[in-house]
Each structure stands twice: as C-alpha cells, then as structure tokens.
Amino acid sequence: MARHRNIRTTQYSDDEYYDDDDDYSNSFEDDCISPSDAIYLINHKSKFDSDQDLTDAKVNSCLQRVTEILGFELAKDVVAGHLINNEFNIDKTVDQIINSKISATKVKDQQPVDGRLSRPPSVVIASSSKNKDNIIVGFGNASISGSKNKNLIATPKQTPFSTPICSPAATPRNRSPQNVRLGSPRVDRKLNSPKSNKVRDNQGLSTSIHKDQLYLIIIGHVDAGKSTLMGHLLYKLGHVQQRTIQKYEHESRKLGKQSFLYAWVLDETAEERNRGITMDVGHLKFETRTKDVTLLDAPGHKDFIPNMITGASQADATMLVVDATKGEFETGFDSGGQTREHALLIRSLGITQLGVAVNKMDTVNWSEERFEEIKTKLGLFLKQAGYKESDVTFVPCSGLSGENLATKANEALLTSWYNGPCLMDVIDSFKPPERAISKPLRLCISDVFKSSGSGFSIVGRIETGQLRVGDKVLVQPQGEVAQIKSEYFFKFITLKKILTTLCSSGIEIDELPQPIGLAGDFISVSLSGYDAQTIYSGCVLCDISLPIPVTSVLEARVVVFNVDFPIVRGHQIVLHYQSSSESAVVSRLLAELNKSTGEVIKKNPRMIKKNTHALIKINLSRPICIEVYSDIRQLGRVMLRSGGTTIAAGLVTKVNFNK
Numbered sequence: 001m002a003r004h005r006n007i008r009t010t011q012y013s014d015d016e017y018y019d020d021d022d023d024y025s026n027s028f029e030d031d032c033i034s035p036s037d038a039i040y041l042i043n044h045k046s047k048f049d050s051d052q053d054l055t056d057a058k059v060n061s062c063l064q065r066v067t068e069i070l071g072f073e074l075a076k077d078v079v080a081g082h083l084i085n086n087e088f089n090i091d092k093t094v095d096q097i098i099n100s101k102i103s104a105t106k107v108k109d110q111q112p113v114d115g116r117l118s119r120p121p122s123v124v125i126a127s128s129s130k131n132k133d134n135i136i137v138g139f140g141n142a143s144i145s146g147s148k149n150k151n152l153i154a155t156p157k158q159t160p161f162s163t164p165i166c167s168p169a170a171t172p173r174n175r176s177p178q179n180v181r182l183g184s185p186r187v188d189r190k191l192n193s194p195k196s197n198k199v200r201d202n203q204g205l206s207t208s209i210h211k212d213q214l215y216l217i218i219i220g221h222v223d224a225g226k227s228t229l230m231g232h233l234l235y236k237l238g239h240v241q242q243r244t245i246q247k248y249e250h251e252s253r254k255l256g257k258q259s260f261l262y263a264w265v266l267d268e269t270a271e272e273r274n275r276g277i278t279m280d281v282g283h284l285k286f287e288t289r290t291k292d293v294t295l296l297d298a299p300g301h302k303d304f305i306p307n308m309i310t311g312a313s314q315a316d317a318t319m320l321v322v323d324a325t326k327g328e329f330e331t332g333f334d335s336g337g338q339t340r341e342h343a344l345l346i347r348s349l350g351i352t353q354l355g356v357a358v359n360k361m362d363t364v365n366w367s368e369e370r371f372e373e374i375k376t377k378l379g380l381f382l383k384q385a386g387y388k389e390s391d392v393t394f395v396p397c398s399g400l401s402g403e404n405l406a407t408k409a410n411e412a413l414l415t416s417w418y419n420g421p422c423l424m425d426v427i428d429s430f431k432p433p434e435r436a437i438s439k440p441l442r443l444c445i446s447d448v449f450k451s452s453g454s455g456f457s458i459v460g461r462i463e464t465g466q467l468r469v470g471d472k473v474l475v476q477p478q479g480e481v482a483q484i485k486s487e488y489f490f491k492f493i494t495l496k497k498i499l500t501t502l503c504s505s506g507i508e509i510d511e512l513p514q515p516i517g518l519a520g521d522f523i524s525v526s527l528s529g530y531d532a533q534t535i536y537s538g539c540v541l542c543d544i545s546l547p548i549p550v551t552s553v554l555e556a557r558v559v560v561f562n563v564d565f566p567i568v569r570g571h572q573i574v575l576h577y578q579s580s581s582e583s584a585v586v587s588r589l590l591a592e593l594n595k596s597t598g599e600v601i602k603k604n605p606r607m608i609k610k611n612t613h614a615l616i617k618i619n620l621s622r623p624i625c626i627e628v629y630s631d632i633r634q635l636g637r638v639m640l641r642s643g644g645t646t647i648a649a650g651l652v653t654k655v656n657f658n659k
C-alpha cells in the first residue's frame, strides 16, 4: 500500500484505530495525536480551552499530517489558525488552506479578457471544491469516466497515437491503439539533487514552492554542443554522479564517441548515442540558486524541428548555443542553418528571454575578437527578429572543458578580457512567468501510455487553471465529459517534485502524488475505465463550462520566414500547435500587414513574400483544439511548415466562424 492514502475521507473510530492490523493506524505519524484522542479532544473542547499547552500539542500533532497532504509547508501559526477554526479536522483544514491559497492567487491573476474566459472567483473555487469529500491523495490508478454529452461538441473521428509527431508531412489519421506506448509515462528526470531545497514558504499555492519554476529550452544548430554543454553543467553542479560519467566515458570510448560523454547525460536513447545527435526533446530537472529549472534539450537537426517546436511550446526562456569555431558559427547562422530558424521560432512563440552561449571557445583560443564578431552579427539578427537587447545575454564558454559554466571563468586567456556572468548566472537571472491559475482549465495531453493491466496514463502540462481529483472535465475535441474518479488513487507527478529516470545511471525515481495540479505543472494521471482509443496526444482536458474551442478553420496573423517561394492561396502546409500537428491548407490571403503597426497595407494580396506580415485563413483537415491568442496566449500560437521547413509562425486571431 502506498504511503499516501485516502486519509482525507477516512472516518476514524476507536475500533479502527486499535485494530493492530489496520492500516489506518499508520496514517498518523509518531508525533500526531491518535484519531481517537483527536475526536475525544474535539468532543470535550470546552474542558481544555484554557489549556494553551494542550492546544499547542494538538496543533503540533496535526501539523505534519497537513503538511504531508498539502505537499508544502506553511507557517505554523497559519496552519494553527486553520486547524483551530476547523476544530482540528484535518480534511476541512486542508481544503480551507487550498481554497484560500487559490483565491489569493486568483485575485492577482484574474485577467478578464472578453467575458468568454472571465468568470467570478466563486465559480473557480466551487468547481474545484465541489468534490472535496472525494479528494484522494495517493498512488495507483485514477479513472476518468466518460459520459458522453452529445449536446457538446461533435466527436470527430480520430484515433490515438502515442508519440509527438516526428514527420511533418503526415497527419496521424490511422494510428492504431497498439501505438499507445507501453510502460511508464515519459516523465522528466531529476538527477541527484545535492542541494535540493525542500523548504516551502507561505506565500500561496502557486508561489508556495520556495524556488520559482522555470522551463528552459536549449536550442541551436546541429552539433553546436548543446547536450555537451548542459550535460557538463549538470555534472559540475553535482547532479550527475562521477561514476555515471565514468561509465559514459567508458562506453562512449568503446563506440569511438568519447567526445560525446557529457552529451549522453541528455541523449538517452541508443539511437541518439550511436548517431551522436539529439532526436527527441530531453527533459531534465536541476536547481539554481533561485530556480527549479526544467531543462528541455531540443534537437538541432532540421529533421527534428517539429520535436523542437513541441519543446519550445513549453518553454519560458531559451538558451541559444552557437559554435564559436571558425566556419562553424557561419554554417549554423547562414541560411540553411538552424541558428536563425530556431531563434525566430522561439521568438514567434512569444519567448523573449534569451541567453546565447558562445560555445567551443577553446577552439578559437578564447579569442575576444571572435566573441565580439559573433555577438555583433547575431545581436543584429536577434534585434531584427524582435528580441530586446536588454533581454539577451551573451556568454563565452566551453561545454567540453567546462569553462564558465557553473562558476566564473578560470581560464587566464578568457579572464584577461571577460568578467561577465557564467552560464549558471544567466539561467538564474531568467524570470519565470506568472502562471494563469484563475483561467479555465486547459490540460494539453502530450502523451498517452498504456500501463500494466487495463489502465493507461496521460501526460501533459496544465497550461491554465487547476485540476483536482473528483473534478469533472471535458475532453476535447471529443466533447465528452469525464471525471477523475474518487474511488481510485490519483497519481500526480509534478515537475516541482520530480520524477523518474534511468536506474542504470544511478538516478532516483521520485514520484510524488499531489492533491491539486496548477497551471505550469507537468503532470501524469493514471487512467482506467476510460476508452484509451478515444484519447490521444493533442486532446485537451478542459473546463466544462468554458471549453477550449474546437475548429477546423482559423485565422492567424503570421510572420513569413525567409522562404524560397511566396505563400499563395491553396498552399499545402502542416500546422504545428502545442505538441500536435495537422495537415492544412492556406485557404485565403486576407491582408498584408504593416510589420510594426499591424495596419492593413493591402487587402486580398495574390501572394505573401518572405519576411512579411499577413493575415491568413487556414482550413484544417480535421478539427483541432486551439485558442485565440488574446484569450489564452499559450494555446494561440501556431507554426506553419511546408516541404520540411518552417515557412511562418503566427498568432491565432479568430476561431469561431459561426458567431
């Protein structure tokens, strides 16, 4: 039996408590009063009211239990207040704390946009607390049961698929159930955490974690040294054991790829290691002085740009890695290289904070001249791409030698002219965005996994809103109402707590359940009792009363990249959004727009040339879940690809053509 049980719904009685074999007795820790004592004390409250010591003892005894259920610490006097208010009822106390934190956060976060998304605070609280009697904390299977609601959105014919799309050309129409992955969800790895900080503050639920949560994507041209840089940084921070590195050194030497030893920390599959390239987005978790950072190591190779887009859609800040080696920077930067494309993609997705690691400085003898040359060329391009100079920081470093990564540079040739921040300082200086907890629930499913037995799990990020066990949600685009069933245990894995990884590399598994998931959390939910065939990557769990729009037609304001051929009406494209993609066609060119003001320059142009802004209409081959950017930014961004290259990026301006 898991440590985390249905404590909050348990009605204790003396009989249960005194039964030696009864698991309930284990639910209370050593320093907690027994349930029978608690009940007795509550029933005889008046007798002991004057006894401050006794009250303290009761608070102390319940404090740990409350903290365990919440998953974070609050100041003792805050918990004491709630406990006394609720007559030491742990269940009510926890609910009250959670609800008070949500409403506190919500006031700050409330952003009425157009009425469609705004709603009174009471609705938010009610929706999350209406099933409070059923809230369960623990491991095991949870179930979303589907009761079809035909009055909602018609169910498009779709079949499940398992992996993020790799092929830009294909629409995954005929994926079979067998494609659902077997085994554990691909969740994120946390390496050894020597400085893991378990302290929590009392600033509210979304901000209660002592360290801010930041999703950082590493981008750059193929072989710029992204994986090596981050692998070595993690090693320097003590997140990778020395024996693991020794093992990688030994094994990579056997393959004749010793220079990739640090890259292996992030490139985990045999194919990636054999080919020496990153293919899928690797996730790792580490801590800086002020942040819990989730690292998204994106593939540099152009064949895997769709995977990179998937990673980018989750990121808050970016580290662009360029190779300082003579000729190599130029290859990556010139047209055909991925430096520009990646930087543009990231900016188009609304990510503004950028660090530029000028890597492999050892190959140019730590030359200041070379660093400045790269800074000038790239800086100019980044400015044109819409990055503010103040949001971009250049750092000279070497992923291979480890120079200027976790600590300030030692290399005399570098320190003779450089006194700026090291890579770690730059990462630490990124600002995490505010999480939109008060907006309607949007959980974007990025993966579906078949677990042992009949159940399956979904993995995804809560982009906005919140989710609790017992909540009813709408699965879009199916339009089916589902519920996180209370009689099952709910497995909530958040990146705040973290996760699983390769046992072979000495990395620990640390999956912790949470009673509530909030915007920004990447979670895994074990499901059973719901048809796995109808759920797939790209589906969205959302608020029943304010569902995400489902549409097969949309309008978007796009920036056309440096394309060889102009975009014309009837242009076949693949539309990328979140972790999904869909084949589509540009059905109308509505207007060419002024780059800076957005004013219409020309209505109904015949074509849209490179580097222009335009308003276009797109018809998709089947309905997708998407938002207007001004409603929910995270879900209103799209990428247009054609012939294996990204031709434009844009923001959705209209989705509902019936109104």
Ligand SMILES: Nc1nc2c(ncn2[C@@H]2O[C@H](COP(=O)(O)OP(=O)(O)OP(=O)(O)O)[C@@H](O)[C@H]2O)c(=O)[nH]1
Residues within 6 Å of the ligand: 220, 221, 222, 223, 224, 225, 226, 227, 228, 229, 259, 260, 263, 276, 277, 278, 279, 298, 299, 300, 301, 359, 360, 361, 362, 363, 397, 398, 399, 400, 401
């Ligand atoms: N001299 C030198 N070589 C480096 C440095 N960093 C990485 N390399 C080498 O560059 C090669 C590519 O490194 P990776 O870390 O795999 O590059 P990557 O950018 O992650 O590659 P993809 O993910 O496939 O795009 C490897 O041989 C590394 O050893 C560095 O600072 N100096």
